[in-house]
Amino acid sequence: MTDLHRLSIRELSEGLAGSKFSSRELTEHYLKRIAKIDAQVQSYVTVTPEQALAQADAADALRQSGMANVLTGVPVAHKDIFCTHGIKTTAGSKMLDNFISPYDATVVAKGKVAGLVTLGKVNMDEFAMGSTSESSYFGATKNPWALDHVPGGSSGGSAAAVAADLAPFATGTDTGGSIRQPASFCGLTGLKPTYGRVSRFGMIAYASSLDQGGPMARSAEDCAYLMNGMAGHDDRDSTSVNKDVDDYVANLNGTSVKGLRIGIPKQYFNVAGLDADVKARVEESLKKLEEMGATLVEIDLNMTDAYVPTYYLIAPAEASSNLQRFDGVRYGYRCENPVDLTDLYKRSRSEGFGPEVQRRILIGTYALSAGYYDAYYVKAQKVRRLIQQDFLKAFESVDVIAAPSAPTTAYKIGASLDPVEMYLGDIYTIAVNLAGLPAINAPVGFDKDQLPVGLQLIGNYWSESQLLSVVHQYQQATDWHTKRAAIAEETV
Ligand code: GLN
Numbered sequence: 033m034t035d036l037h038r039l040s041i042r043e044l045s046e047g048l049a050g051s052k053f054s055s056r057e058l059t060e061h062y063l064k065r066i067a068k069i070d071a072q073v074q075s076y077v078t079v080t081p082e083q084a085l086a087q088a089d090a091a092d093a094l095r096q097s098g099m100a101n102v103l104t105g106v107p108v109a110h111k112d113i114f115c116t117h118g119i120k121t122t123a124g125s126k127m128l129d130n131f132i133s134p135y136d137a138t139v140v141a142k143g144k145v146a147g148l149v150t151l152g153k154v155n156m157d158e159f160a161m162g163s164t165s166e167s168s169y170f171g172a173t174k175n176p177w178a179l180d181h182v183p184g185g186s187s188g189g190s191a192a193a194v195a196a197d198l199a200p201f202a203t204g205t206d207t208g209g210s211i212r213q214p215a216s217f218c219g220l221t222g223l224k225p226t227y228g229r230v231s232r233f234g235m236i237a238y239a240s241s242l243d244q245g246g247p248m249a250r251s252a253e254d255c256a257y258l259m260n261g262m263a264g265h266d267d268r269d270s271t272s273v274n275k276d277v278d279d280y281v282a283n284l285n286g287t288s289v290k291g292l293r294i295g296i297p298k299q300y301f302n303v304a305g306l307d308a309d310v311k312a313r314v315e316e317s318l319k320k321l322e323e324m325g326a327t328l329v330e331i332d333l334n335m336t337d338a339y340v341p342t343y344y345l346i347a348p349a350e351a352s353s354n355l356q357r358f359d360g361v362r363y364g365y366r367c368e369n370p371v372d373l374t375d376l377y378k379r380s381r382s383e384g385f386g387p388e389v390q391r392r393i394l395i396g397t398y399a400l401s402a403g404y405y406d407a408y409y410v411k412a413q414k415v416r417r418l419i420q421q422d423f424l425k426a427f428e429s430v431d432v433i434a435a436p437s438a439p440t441t442a443y444k445i446g447a448s449l450d451p452v453e454m455y456l457g458d459i460y461t462i463a464v465n466l467a468g469l470p471a472i473n474a475p476v477g478f479d480k481d482q483l484p485v486g487l488q489l490i491g492n493y494w495s496e497s498q499l500l501s502v503v504h505q506y507q508q509a510t511d512w513h514t515k516r517a518a519i520a521e522e523t524v
Contacts, residue, residue, distance in 0.1 A: 055105025059088035075193035104147030109199035124168035127384035137234025146261035154189030184214030191218035201249035209461025216437035216486025227468035228273035231266035239350035252503035256280035287501035290325030295430030309479035317476035343462035352396030441483035
């Protein structure tokens with residue numbers, strides 16, 4: 033079969049179960065596509081054909097013996113922030129260019145138990161800091177819809193791989209939008225779960241109180257399958273919550289759009305820099321949901337102006353602490369011929385980290401330093417609480433909140449955004465992480481340059497099933513999620 037990459041996860045699962053094709057054939061098909069097409073997209077940092085084919089053969093054997101799971105033999109790409117036993121894990125950094133993890137992240141281990149076949153590790157902004165994937169030490173990933181544009185970030189490799197049909201779905205992480213924004217830029221569905229739903233064990237930390245892993249795929253249905261394989265309590269992550277996990281696939285039709293109250297934050301649609309096409313497509317998608325029976329309710333989120341400054345204090349503060357361990361001694365790159373210990377620390381860190389990571393370490397260290405801690409970090413934490421309360425108040429009168437995922441579509445590669453400009457682009461995603469809420473991106477059309485636009489729906493705590501269900505029903509009634517970039521149409 034030459035069109036295996038066109039099949040949804042449900043179709044792949046059914047095809048494997050009905051012996052229409054084997055996991056080996058499916059895996060070989062994806063590996064061939066990667067070998068032919070990825071030179072243009074550069075979504076993978078590491079491709080692992082031997083391991084993948086061995087896993088595929090094991091999956092086929094399991095199927096023969098009648099012991100297979102729903103996902104047994106389905107390929108996946110992992111963001112290069114998840115530790116993978118025996119396979120290089122770089123976090124997009126020179127610092128970890130030669131790091132081979134001695135263990136699997138829980139998300140990777142759970143994927144193996146579910147029977148997933150790992151195709152390889154996909155590119156990302158260095159240590160997940162960025163919105164374009166250009167800060168990767170391994171070079172910029174390209175947006176499959178327009179190769180001179182970025183795929184978004186930081187999970188840009190995950191998004192580009194799926195959008196170019198170089199993986200059926202992929203894992204991502206979202207500290208301040210890194211699942212939703214690249215999903216938006218690449219025309220995909222991506223879910224950022226409630227903080228604590230997916231284990232952070234073995235996921236290289238950026239800002240620990242904000243980081244959360246989640247699925248990126250072509251549809252809500254595909255995301256639900258991967259979410260079933262990722263979510264759950266983990267003793268090895270103290271912030272992982274011990275709460276029953278939904279069956280996200282079984283719940284795909286569980287929420288009625290009829291009567292659903294969708295909050296429209298006044299402040300969000302008046303943001304300076306909100307592109308007219310993005311606004312129009314998002315409004316059209318809301319109109320469609322209204323036709324399907326939802327009610328649109330105008331709401332206030334008064335803390336909107338505080339999102340960017342609060343996030344860009346807390347995230348760098350936590351990053352500066354988390355990244356201390358990369359010192360050339362305990363972890364990571366070590367400089368050549370240090371003259372003494374101070375020189376070793378200084379040069380290892382300034383040669384090993386790129387400019388954006390260094391910028392954040394400096395800001396974070398400053399904010400946490402004695403004398404400034406109360407004025408910056410403690411104050412930001414207080415504002416963070418107010419942002420959370422703003423959302424909780426809104427959820428007293430609405431079921432979900434709608435927003436764009438990003439104010440614009442994908443930027444041109446090298447558009448040389450200054451850092452603050454780039455930070456402002458995170459306005460719609462970062463408050464969700466500060467509050468620990470779940471949110472989803474769904475593709476809802478294109479701008480005048482044929483670049484994808486995304487709608488974001490934000491839910492209350494533990495409403496992943498509801499978010500997936502609403503988007504699933506929207507996707508049953510529309511076909512934006514079925515559109516493919518020209519490069520994905522290439523056959524092998
Ligand atoms: N763009 C945001 C940042 O640079 C989000 C990153 C993320 O979610 N990992 O911090």
